[in-house]
Structures are given as structure tokens and as C-alpha cells.
Amino acid sequence: MKILFRLLLGLLLIGTAAAQELRFASLGDFKLVSGEVIRNCRVGYRTFGQLNAEKSNVVIFATWFRGTTKDLIDSIGPGKLVDSSKYYVIAIDALGDGVSSSPSNSPSQRHMNFPKIAIRDMVNSQHQLLTDVLHLQHVKAVMGISMGGMQSFQWMVSYPDFMDKAIPIVGSPRLAAYDSTLWKAENDSIMRYPAWNHGDYMDNPIPASAAAIDSLAIVTPAKYNRDHTREQALSGRAVESEVFDANNHIRQSEAMMGLDVSDAFSGSMERAAAAVKTKVLVIVNDTDHMVTPGPALDFARLLHADLLELNNDCGHLLLDCEYTRVAERIAAFLSQ
DSSP, X not given: OHHHHHHHHHHHHHHHHHHTSOEEEEEEEEEOTTSOEEXXXXXXXXXXXXXXXXXXXXXXXXXOTTOOHHHHGGGBSTTSSBOTTTSEEEEEOOTTSSSSSOTTTOSSSOGGGSOOOOHHHHHHHHHHIIIIISOOSOEEXXXXXXXXXXXXXHHHHHOTTTEEEEEEESOOSSOOHHHHHHHHHHHHHHHTSGGGGGGOOSSOXXXXXXXXXXXXXXXXXXXXXXXXXXXXXXHTTTOOOOOOOHHHHHHHHHHHHHXXXXXXXXXXXXXXXXXXXXXXXXXXXXXXXXXXXXHHHHHHHHHTOEXXXXXXXXXXXXXXXXXXXXXXXXXXXXXX
């Protein structure tokens, strides 16, 4: 009996690992909202859990800025942000993340020859993956953190009949002026860096100035001061720089700066909100200085959405402070 149990457990673990493996969908020449085309477009994705017979338990999990589906693995499972023992979770790599088609990996549109993308392009590529490749015509929910939250807002406007629920977490339907200034400053610091060389570099150049801007904005001043000493700051050791391709950084941040879910409604957020048919849970942190919560709060009011408004020192990284509270609220919302 013990041998049989171990064998079954081993097969279950092997199946789970295989489901989490990175896969790719080929979308061919993918037309962008700008009219440009990503040639031989590919989208990466991972699946978790089991699809039920009715295909009614699908939850889409979009990636954040500079993040990939590999980064989402620790947020999926029992007791996590979305429970893969209940839901069939499909995590999808956004265009420009270095896994799906990006400036860093395109065979024919390398570096800055890769066309500018929009959040709507990310969502359209995901919709094509789900409908044409995975043969899904409806999902239970779409969710995401930061840029993933922005994609969630775009999903509910672009495809209002496609999902029952949407959960944008520290996302925005349209970046505020403060947010856009932040991302523009980061891009400017990269493009003015000599090693960037108009995007045609050999070694990835992310200057310390871009990383410093990011570090200052991602948490509150109080938390930053608790986590770092003055000596670390003066020596530059207080700045933690992620390894992420500079051109991917530019294209994804341009997409965030260009986001406006009302652009298909003559700039009217009221009309955009009226088009939404999805039940929505908006999660924000009042102390977020990276994606300031004002636009999300305003849109939530127009939607009469459920709202979890937090206030802690983690700023944009609100999950570092209140992970359990957020996970419990998401679980309750999905089960309604």
C-alpha cells in the first residue's frame, strides 16, 4: 500500500511539474493597435491545476512589469493568491517581457526595431492564445499585479463578455501624471546612457540612475529608511537593480504610459465603465508611489466595484505587508 501511495504521489508531482512548464503559442504575424506587426509572434504561458468538465474554473494571471510567468509560480496554489486546487490557472507572459516576443528575442525585429506595443496588444495576444490555441471562449476571472492589473482593466473593457470577474491589484486604467513622470525618467536615464547605444548594445545596460528611481518609488520613504542605512545610500549599495533587458524595459514602460482604457470611448471613463459587464475587485495601496491609486479608485467608483483599499508602508509592494489579507479577500471574491 505504501509503495502504491508513493507511486501515485510521484505521478501527481510529475504531472504538476509538467503543467507548470513554460509553453509557447505561435500567433503568426500579429497586428498591433498601431497598425504595425510583430512578425512570427510567440506568447509564453504556464498552466496550473485541472480544467473542469464545464471549463468554468479558468483564471487568467497576467505578468507584471519586468516579470515573467516564472515569477508568478510562488503566488499560485493552496493558500496563495489563487488556489490551483480549485481553479485552472493560466499564467501568460506579456509581450515585451523577454519570454513572449520582445526586443531582446525577436529574430527579425531586434532591439529598437521591435515595434511599440500597447497594453491592449498584450491583452489581444492573450485573447488570441485563449481562443485560437486553447479553445476557451469564456473564463471565470482575469487578475494581475501592477502591469498585470493594468492588463486586467484593459481586459474588462476590451472583452467585457469574456470573463465573470476581474481582479486588478495595484494596477491602473490610465496612469496618473506622477506615474508617467516616473516611467519617463527611467526611460530617459537608459536612453541617455552611452552604453545603450540607441538600443544596439552588446551587454545589457541598465544604469544605476534608473534603478535608483525605481527603488525610491516602489516603497514608502519610511520603509526605505528602515531597510537601508545612510552609508549604503551614499555608496550606492542601497539600490537593487533587477536584471532585465533595457529595450524590453523601454517597450513595456511605453505601453504602460500609453494605457488609457477610455481611448475606444472618445476619452470618456464613464462610457468605458458603462461597457464593463464583469464583477470587479480593485485592490490598491494608498501609499503606492509607483502606480498611484487615484485612477483605479475613480474607476472603481464608476464601476461600483468591490474595493480593498490598504494603507501600509510597503507602497507598491503591498503584498510584502498584507499577503494573507489580500489572498483571503481574493479567495472570497472568486467563490462568490
